[in-house]
Amino acid sequence: MPCQSSEELNVLVKEAREFTKDGKVADYIPALGRANPHDLSIAIQYPDGQCISAGDIERKMSLQSISKVISLALVLMDRGPSYVFDRVGMEPTGDPFNSIAKLETSSPAKPLNPMINAGALVVTHMIKGNSIDERFQRLLSFIRELGNDATIQYSEEVAKSEFNTAYLNRSLSYFLKQHHIIQEDVEELIDLYTRQCAIEMNCLELARIGLIFAMDGVDPDSGKQIIPVHIARICKTFMVTCGMYNASGEFAIKIGIPAKSGVSGGIMGAVPGKFGIGIFGPALDEKGNSIAGIKLLELLSKNYQLSMF
Structure with missing residues (x-):
């Protein structure tokens, strides 16, 4: 079923787009710095196959931190919650997503949650496979299944750009290696992590993955339980408590839906x-x-009473 342009959504997009002038693209990753700051698009995917949209929904974006939710689901399926949460915590943090501060003051020095960079690096470290390529292909295959699109790929340009500038993530990884939380070559882990972050999709595919989380891991098209219910619920809980970096509390109060953002400008929501x-x-x-994007979600949540609280 093709995605239908929605006049109501177009009105909300027009209103929210006014706020782009107050923002800035992520130019610290050179490949992301070329994005048009005035772009704004949205797709909403329903369980019955209906889809409504506004803006240029076919425009590709790299997942960046949105990939953290998906890699967490895969690793929880691979390893089980007790293994994962022995190595990464479950608590929100008021610090920026790339901060090292809490690692230095925590004992043991494990990351507070899987949505900050330190925690996401530990999660990516746990993806099973005998090589970087095999581990990446497992994650990519999982994402293709969730997005129902076998052509989903990653941008080599974005991955290379991130790899070459990943000084903070290397620092986090070496700190975690010193404390035996990470036990592989740091450069190989950064290679895998930057490829993960550079996986590209459009709003339609992102909305479909959000729908699977919204439906407790069930693919509505096939009826298949792609993600076990308890794992989908763990992921949604992290989206509520930690999904919007250190703005997650305010986001929960104002909007109140599980969501995860990325510095490419993507947001995946699961009502x-x-x-x-x-x-x-x-x-x-x-x-x-x-x-x-946040303003758009705020307008949607208020207009249609979407908050889960």
Whole structure:
């Protein structure tokens, strides 16, 4: 079923787009710095196959931190919650997503949660496979199944750009290796992690993955339980408590839906039992979230009473 342009969504996108002037694209990753800051698009995918949209929903974006939710689901399926949470915590942090501060003050020095960079690096370290390529292909195959698109790929340009500038992530990884949380070659881990972050899709595919989380791991098209219920619920809980970096508390109060953002300007939302949302708006606020994307979700949540609280 093709995605239908929605006049209501177009009105909300027009209103939210005004906020792009107050944001800034993520130019610290050179390949992301070329995005048009005024872009804004949204797709909403329903369980019955219906889809509504506004803006240029076919525009590709790299997943960046949105991939953290998906890699967490895969690793929880691979290893089980007790193994994973022995190595990464479950608590929100008020610090920026790339901060090292809490690692230095925590004992043991494990990351507070899987949505900050330190925690995501530990999760990616746990992806099973005998080589970097095999581990990446497992994650990519899982994402292709969730997005129902075998052509989903990663941008070599974005991955290389991130790899060459990943000084902070290398620092986090070496710190974690010193404390035996990470036990592989740091350069290989950074290679895998930057490829993971550079996986590309459009708003439609993002909304479909959001829908699967919204439906507790069930693919509505096939009826297949792709992600076990308890794992989908763990992931959604992290999206609520930690998904929007250190703006997650304010986001929960104002909008109140499980969501995960990335510094490319993507946001994946999962309205429990109802629908999935995919948004692309590359102009970011000071915390690394799509400034117009958040405004758009706020308008949606208020207009249609979407908050789960």
